[in-house]
Amino acid sequence: MSMLIEARLVRDGFFSARLAIADRAVIDNPIEAYLEDGILSKNDEVILTWIDKRTKIRKSILYIDEDHVMVTGALDEATIRTRSDQPPPVAEFFLHLVARTKNQQAALGDLTETFNRNCAQHGRARATRLYWVEALRSLWPLFRRMIGRAVKWGVIVDAMKHHFFS
């Protein structure tokens, strides 16, 4: 079992965390936390993600020992400065350019919802990749729609100019 949990560093060397499984907060301090029956079992692997004071995202793997959780050390130090529940800003920016109508803003909401679901299921890295794939697939249809509308209105304005002012 592998899952993603988030914790915020309270002060150097210590952090508090809440591991939520099925809406139940299980672990309040992962370093010393004891397991509750039926939630985690021996040899389960938990990936802990926490945000330090410089808002850098850090990751550790927690191994479940006989009856408590052990932190085995930092895996890597990402330089990502965005919150983990936000989709990649560059992809979102491109979509903003072509999603002009109120309805299309709902499309961005759908992508964010899918991103958050993927984050919980597969982790942020894969969720980010999937978001980019979906964003790139979506750009062309939205762009074509935007051009189509512009051309339609251009034709109407041209026709009115021709009819009334020529």
Next chain:
Amino acid sequence: MQLTALDQKVMLAAINLHPNAYGVAIQGHIRERTGEDPPSIGSLYAAIERLEDRGFIRTRLGEPTKERGGRAKLYVTVTAKGQATLRQSLQALAALQQGAAGNALATREVLA
């Protein structure tokens, strides 16, 4: 009035999911029922706007939620006009399928 295959899928999904048909749900429904890759969100919303312009569907915005980055869901409902057009379109497709099935049978008999 012509409906594309995507239009048909979107309208059928909207009817099946009523009253909770919105982008992600429609995508999931198409994936689940057809086993195909669902259309991208961009294609889906382009189709929704096109169908709305033609009066085949009606849309309403729901409440914005945090998990959607503060954006609202766009719920889709198929209108009576849309249902009639969809029925015609599917009947035409079924008639074509019957013709194709008949021809395939005749070809098989000739070959035998």
